[in-house]
Amino acid sequence: MTGAVTAPRRWDPLVRLTHWSVAAAVVINRLVTEGGSQAHVWIGLAVAGLLALRLVWGFIGPVEARFSSFPPSPGRALAHIADIRAGRHVQHRSHNPLGALMAYALWATLAVTIASGIAMTGLPPKIHAEGGEGPPAAAATAGEAGEEGEEEGEDEGEGEGEGEEGAAEEIHEIAANLLLVLAALHLVGVAFETRRSGRQIVTAMIGGGDKPKEP
Ligand code: HEM
Numbered sequence: 001m002t003g004a005v006t007a008p009r010r011w012d013p014l015v016r017l018t019h020w021s022v023a024a025a026v027v028i029n030r031l032v033t034e035g036g037s038q039a040h041v042w043i044g045l046a047v048a049g050l051l052a053l054r055l056v057w058g059f060i061g062p063v064e065a066r067f068s069s070f071p072p073s074p075g076r077a078l079a080h081i082a083d084i085r086a087g088r089h090v091q092h093r094s095h096n097p098l099g100a101l102m103a104y105a106l107w108a109t110l111a112v113t114i115a116s117g118i119a120m121t122g123l124p125p126k127i128h129a130e131g132g133e134g135p136p137a138a139a140a141t142a143g144e145a146g147e148e149g150e151e152e153g154e155d156e157g158e159g160e161g162e163g164e165e166g167a168a169e170e171i172h173e174i175a176a177n178l179l180l181v182l183a184a185l186h187l188v189g190v191a192f193e194t195r196r197s198g199r200q201i202v203t204a205m206i207g208g209g210d211k212p213k214e215p
């Protein structure tokens with residue numbers, strides 16, 4: 001297989017749809033919406049739905065999309081690194097073994113982000129006033145509590161940031177930051193693989209086939 005470029009890779013519509021909507025939602029929730037606001041929570045829950053859809057697709061979708069085509073395997077990842085170092089070009093039908101590890105890492109981190117978010121809001125989600133867009137009644141109560149006495153006033157600062165919810169908040173923040181770090185590494189990986197293999201892998205994720213560069 002070395003050096004041989006076979007059929008161009010094409011991702012099916014569900015993989016493309018879930019990829020780009022999850023990517024957009026993560027960027028929006030990390031950089032645009034206010035943490036805990038109504039928009040933030042609903043976008044986060046939409047990501048949960050898209051992730052669930054993609055994970056089911058990993059069992060029943062077309063062969064390239066199946067987990068069995070890109071198992072998480074450190075051994076294969078090391079072999080892939082050896083291929084890169086030796087300048088060998090091995091064709092992989094689905095994600096290459098390093099890309100596969102990144103896909104699982106991204107999905108796992110997304111799952112932790114979503115689960116910790118839900119741990120804070122419950123289901124159906126209760127949007128807190130601290131989230132920025134809480135219901136006016138709740139905001140008013142929080143305000144009054146602050147004025148009523150020192151004890152409540154102090155409570156307001158940390159409020160529900162203690163105990164279980166505090167832990168969930170901490171985990172949520174760490175996971176959301178890790179998600180951005182992984183996404184940045186993912187982009188480096190995509191750029192590197194495009195350059196190394198000459199295959200248009202981004203085009204394949206957008207909708208066309210990934211045509212190899214003509215020699
Ligand atoms: C795409 C996934 C998500 C990302 C990238 C994300 C990211 C973030 C970030 C960066 C913060 C601010 C953390 C801080 O500085 O304190 C935050 C806060 C928050 N997020 Fe998310 N989030 C996501 C999904 C969710 C989901 C699914 C829920 C709930 C169902 C949720 C509920 C919250 C809440 C309640 C806060 C406020 C925490 C506080 O009180 O400080 N998030 N999120």
Ligand code: HEM
Pocket residue numbers: 015018019022023024026027054065094095096099102103104106107183186187190201202203205
């Ligand atoms: C926060 C942003 C992003 C996240 C969370 C993310 C996540 C993922 C995941 C989970 C996969 C595996 C897809 C699957 O099998 O369903 C993937 C693949 C891919 N992503 Fe992203 N992605 C992000 C941004 C981007 C961007 C901006 C680009 C384009 C420059 C991109 C290009 C690709 C490509 C080309 C693949 C397929 C790689 C291959 O051929 O093996 N991603 N991404």
